[in-house]
Each structure stands twice: as C-alpha cells, then as structure tokens.
Amino acid sequence: MRSDTVTKGKQQAPHRSLFNALGLTEEEMNRPLVGIVCSYNEIVPGHMNLDKIANAVKQGVAMAGGTPIMFPAIAVYRDGTYRNEVFSGNQRPDRRFYRSNGDGTSV
Numbered sequence: 001m002r003s004d005t006v007t008k009g010k011q012q013a014p015h016r017s018l019f020n021a022l023g024l025t026e027e028e029m030n031r032p033l034v035g036i037v038c039s040y041n042e043i044v045p046g047h048m049n050l051d052k053i054a055n056a057v058k059q060g061v062a063m064a065g066g067t068p069i070m071f072p073a074i075a076v077y078r079d080g081t082y083r084n085e086v087f088s089g090n091q092r093p094d095r096r097f098y099r100s101n102g103d104g105t106s107v
Helices: 010-021 026-030 050-063
Strands: 033-038 067-072
Touching: 010 026, 033 050, 050 067
Parallel strands: 033 067
Antiparallel strands: none
16 A cells, blocks of 8 residues: 555654654554545635545545545645736735825825
C-alpha cells in the first residue's frame, strides 16, 4: 500500500507518532490512508455545505475499509458584485484618494 511509506518502518516513527497524536489507532494506521481535501469554511457562502459532503465521503471511505484523513484547501470566493475588477487586476481606486476640483472633475 502507498500508505505504508508513512506508517511502516523505523524511519516512519515520527509520522506514526503524529498519527497517534491525532487519535489514530494502530488498526486505523494498518488500513489504507485516504486523504480528503475540503475547502469548507464559514466565510464563503458556496462552501458552507462542504463539511456535510466531506463527512459523507469520510463515512464512505471508512465503510470501504480505509482510514479517512481530511485536510483543508484554500477557498476562493468571487462575489458577483465586484464585476471582475478584483480578479482582472483593474481595481477601482478608493474614493478617499480622490480630491474634487469643485467642477465635477477629480484630481
């Protein structure tokens, strides 16, 4: 198994101690370790339900005989109200940096 590269042998003792600290039992470490990437967070609206999906995936991995290990990923959020200025590099300057000439133009 590929998981043996971090769970078997003398040189992998630090890895095993980390897994033990995370609460994994020796039985769980003897099964295939399956990484599950999840970008769940409470800031990005479209990602707020991903914890439920990730937990269902974890249950499926466990039912199939594996040991699920979930780890985070960066959540990218693109709010439609920005009209692409933020993502295209054409950001609008902040209004507080403008000074009015009094004739409707700005400096």
